[in-house]
Amino acid sequence: MKPAKNLYLNTPQLKAELDRCLNCKNAPCMNACPVNCNPQEFINYAKQQNYAESVKTIMRNNPLGQTCGLICPDKFCMAACTRSRIDFAINIPKVQATILEKHRQESYCDVPAVLNGKKIAVIGAGPAGIAAASELVKAGYKVDLFEADNKIGGALNMIPETRLPHEVLEKDWNFICHKDRAELHLETPKNPEAMLAEGYDGVIVSTGEPHCMELGISGEEHCVSFMDYLKHPEKYQTDGRVAVVGGGNVAADCAFTAHDNGASGVELFVRRRLSDMKITRSEIFDLMDRQVDFTTMTSPEKIEKKNGKLSLFTRKNHFVDGKLRPLENTCIERPGFSLIVKAIGSYADAKTDSDNVIYAGDCKHGGSTVVEAIASGREAAAKLDKILNG
Ligand SMILES: Cc1cc2nc3c(=O)[nH]c(=O)nc-3n(C[C@H](O)[C@H](O)[C@H](O)COP(=O)(O)OP(=O)(O)OC[C@H]3O[C@@H](n4cnc5c(N)ncnc54)[C@H](O)[C@@H]3O)c2cc1C
Ligand code: SF4
Known part of the structure; x- marks a missing residue:
């Protein structure tokens, strides 16, 4: 296998890309992002050398920020970037991946001091499941994340290392996971129907497309x-x-x-x-x-x-x-x-949400992109939170 090349920008390239941002009034880049990540904001922090805030801005809405930065297609933020109508779009995903690769330090997860007493099972640790688990932890839930495979990432593990070094997934996960509140159970396939009987208050199913x-x-x-x-x-x-x-x-x-x-x-x-x-x-x-x-x-x-x-x-x-x-x-x-x-x-077999069991990601919407699967996981978490907390 060929080694990965040019996955990140070097320092002059990063500076050049940051300097090309026009600080557009309506942030079209953010509006085009399925998870509403705000490139304008993280670029501005990076320009001021405030990389800690830049990193937080990226990871606030996107628990797989570096992964997305490496493989997100150019049809979202880049297609909307105003610069594409002047010369060429800012390579926002690559800027994002570079900031995280070079400037991410200790982990960060903004959680409430006290748990809300409810426990959720998330089945499938692909992008949708990771996003759902991360949102639920931020909302005060205790989460058990069950994965049939022996590693996290789901379909992302099929992407060649030359495009997505798999250690990047681990880096993203280690950055956002709050180990006391989100427990990962590898090699543990689960049946969604059985989970409520096992004592969980709600279940998110993000099992991808197996066929x-x-x-x-x-x-x-x-x-x-x-x-x-x-x-x-x-x-x-x-x-x-x-x-x-x-x-x-x-x-x-x-x-x-x-x-x-x-x-x-x-x-x-x-x-x-x-x-x-x-x-x-x-x-x-x-x-x-x-x-x-x-x-x-x-x-x-x-x-x-x-x-x-x-x-x-x-x-x-x-x-x-x-x-x-x-x-x-x-x-x-x-x-x-x-x-x-x-x-x-x-494809996956057809799925319909039922009381307290919400489907997310590719198993619900069909084959999509990593960022859309993350958006779907976040939405499922918000929906479940609304059901459980009125
Ligand atoms: C080869 C390839 C290349 C791709 N390239 C890109 C790209 O360049 N850019 C991009 O944006 N997107 C790309 N995608 C798409 C992207 O990977 C998917 O859209 C995304 O991974 C879907 O996320 P998900 O969480 O819904 O499902 P998945 O990633 O499929 O994760 C589902 C997880 O659930 C687990 N699971 C299944 N059943 C059970 C069970 N009963 N109990 C416990 N766990 C279970 C599976 O083991 C898996 O880990 C690519 C996909 C493939 C296959
Ligand atoms: S659309 Fe492009 S130029 Fe405008 S704020 Fe976003 S990244 Fe900067």
Whole structure:
């Protein structure tokens, strides 16, 4: 795996970015942030070298401030940044990640002196669960955070270390968690229905999306799902050619991983156009930097195994009245792949809130982004607090 590069700004770069902030009257950057983080405020504190307040401003609304800083897409604060209409947007996430990486010191959690006597179970320690637990602790609850896996972070653990070093998750968690009030139970899967009977006053369920979408084609058993692949890339290491089916940032992470693990070539098969891919510009450049091929407007038809190699049969798509349709008689065989990874999405079974049991994050809203999952966790905590405290 390639080492992570350029994740943070150096000191002159940070100063230059801080100096470009226009201190806009209506803070469009803050309004575009799903957790209402206030870049204007933390930038101003940083300009005055008051990094302690800058750090607090970031972490007040975002318990995974550094994590978000490294992987938040450019469609929120950066898209709204006034500078993008003058020259180019301030790289707010990178500024945020850099301030936390270089200037965060002791932990900080603003909690009431006395507990309110109520106990909440949060099931799932991904971004939504961590955010819910952190909000509930701030509101005076005692929280048990249950995680089936042996580490926190949920789907974030599938992101390659080159984009998100996993120690950053731990740093964020150690900074905001108040260990006397939020107890983490790893390798402890829980059934939401049973928790109220176990004596909890309320339950937040943030269990993510555990199922991978199927391609629905013959020979599908010859390919590997993105979850299996990204959780254990070492099991699928190859120096042959790798095909990745999908066009989002999960597919991009599979392509990065295959390249960095020694694949001789990586090809992304994308159903729609390059411009429709749900990845950031910098991810596109990173893929190009690794010589990943993009085969767009193309869908898989079937997979066959021949002499130890895999053939992917594909057909072209085209738009008819704005709708994507298969283009007849375009099926071709693409032979010689060592590995085919399917990365076309994931899903959870439908969830509905009931008395004192609130769902949050991707298991409720479908696949989203880390910052939206955090916003959802915070909302769930506020909703539960309202139910329990009238
Ligand atoms: C490969 C990949 C790349 C991504 N890249 C980006 C990106 O660049 N930028 C971005 O913003 N977002 C990205 N995302 C999306 C982001 O990771 C998710 O939106 C976010 O993690 C969802 O958070 P969550 O807490 O709802 O669920 P999850 O993160 O899925 O967490 C759910 C947790 O619940 C646990 N759990 C499940 N069932 C139980 C149970 N019964 N008991 C106890 N625990 C249980 C799971 O083990 C898991 O830890 C990416 C996702 C993937 C998969
Ligand atoms: S929108 Fe951009 S320039 Fe304006 S306050 Fe926010 S970060 Fe600064």
